[in-house]
Amino acid sequence: MLSSVTSTQVISYAIIDPIISQNVNLKFSKIDKKKNFDQSYKTLWGYFEQEIKWNNVILLGVMHLYTLKIFLMLRPEIWHLIVWGLFCGSIGGFGVTAGVHRYFTHRCFKANLPLRIILMLAFSSSGQNTIYDWVRDHRVHHKFSETDADPHNAKRGFFFAHCGWLMLKKHPDVVTKGKIVDCSDLLNDPVVLFQQRYFLPLKLLFCFVIPVIIPVYFWGWEVGGCIDAAIGKWVLLLNCTWSVNSVAHLWGTKPYNKEISPVESRTVSFLSMGEGWHNYHHTFPWDYKAAELSYSWNITTFFIDVFAKMGWAYDLRQPSLDLVERVARKAGDGSHFKWGHNVVEEHE
Ligand SMILES: [Zn+2]
Ligand SMILES: [Zn+2]
Numbered sequence: 001m002l003s004s005v006t007s008t009q010v011i012s013y014a015i016i017d018p019i020i021s022q023n024v025n026l027k028f029s030k031i032d033k034k035k036n037f038d039q040s041y042k043t044l045w046g047y048f049e050q051e052i053k054w055n056n057v058i059l060l061g062v063m064h065l066y067t068l069k070i071f072l073m074l075r076p077e078i079w080h081l082i083v084w085g086l087f088c089g090s091i092g093g094f095g096v097t098a099g100v101h102r103y104f105t106h107r108c109f110k111a112n113l114p115l116r117i118i119l120m121l122a123f124s125s126s127g128q129n130t131i132y133d134w135v136r137d138h139r140v141h142h143k144f145s146e147t148d149a150d151p152h153n154a155k156r157g158f159f160f161a162h163c164g165w166l167m168l169k170k171h172p173d174v175v176t177k178g179k180i181v182d183c184s185d186l187l188n189d190p191v192v193l194f195q196q197r198y199f200l201p202l203k204l205l206f207c208f209v210i211p212v213i214i215p216v217y218f219w220g221w222e223v224g225g226c227i228d229a230a231i232g233k234w235v236l237l238l239n240c241t242w243s244v245n246s247v248a249h250l251w252g253t254k255p256y257n258k259e260i261s262p263v264e265s266r267t268v269s270f271l272s273m274g275e276g277w278h279n280y281h282h283t284f285p286w287d288y289k290a291a292e293l294s295y296s297w298n299i300t301t302f303f304i305d306v307f308a309k310m311g312w313a314y315d316l317r318q319p320s321l322d323l324v325e326r327v328a329r330k331a332g333d334g335s336h337f338k339w340g341h342n343v344v345e346e347h348e
């Protein structure tokens with residue numbers, strides 16, 4: 001991959017991706033072919049040697065306990081904080097779904113500079129990773145789904161696929177395969193490089209500081225409540241995003257390809273603004289709708305269409321209806337609402 005980029009890009013690449021430049025100790029032990037994962041890397045509760053990331057375990061643990069406290073104390077009179085939290089969380093969600101997922105990872109559409117900046121800032125407000133790391137992990141996930149190289153391999157169980165993978169050091173296969181997945185397009189995007197350079201200030205500013213400052217300064221709301229709303233929406237959005245990797249890889253139907261693990265999940269689509277039609281998405285990853293239908297629990301598609309009407313998003317990609325039909329008839333499990341030959345019970 002590096003041979004196809006310029007020397008400036010190689011330097012940016014080394015700065016941008018310390019994981020690749022470091023000398024990784026590749027110790028492969030026996031692979032269990034049947035379960036398709038290295039038995040020395042089971043789950044957080046199995047045998048894990050020294051690969052636990054304790055900082056993430058503590059951070060996520062404490063933040064989830066704090067969010068639990070926030071939810072236990074919810075009262076109707078703080079509805080304004082709930083609405084504000086949901087509004088801010090939705091902006092972050094749009095940054096994840098339309099931004100880092102459909103635009104930066106899959107290039108399902110093209111975007112002008114203002115829209116790219118909006119997507120980057122919206123994604124920064126989600127309080128997740130750098131665009132580069134997120135995209136690399138997700139491209140590896142698509143290319144090596146349900147193998148050791150999949151960062152959140154659902155074969156290792158719900159907890160690992162949901163958030164356990166963030167609490168353990170990466171499996172060696174994830175690191176090695178991460179090196180061969182082409183991410184050179186990101187190095188040519190100044191918006192991505194800017195977010196990489198100012199990752200932490202952007203994350204803190206847009207995910208936590210601004211959602212607190214706006215209501216305190218303009219509407220005189222109490223600081224403590226606004227901090228709770230900011231933390232609550234962050235943790236909630238993390239779980240909505242994670243549910244695509246866990247629930248939408250475990251429980252649902254497979255109308256487009258029965259040979260793969262990703263499934264269709266209405267619940268996850270509702271929670272993740274349209275990302276739960278995952279059997280379709282893994283079959284046609286370049287479709288900007290990430291689903292066959294435009295607006296079935298898919299508010300992200302609606303917003304991309306709005307930007308397309310403005311001319312800010314263009315060259316929206318999607319397969320022909322004929323191709324989708326042929327694939328569904330040939331490879332699906334028969335549960336397709338139009339072209340299915342049997343009805344498969346939804347395990348949701
Ligand atoms: Zn997936
Ligand atoms: Zn994807």
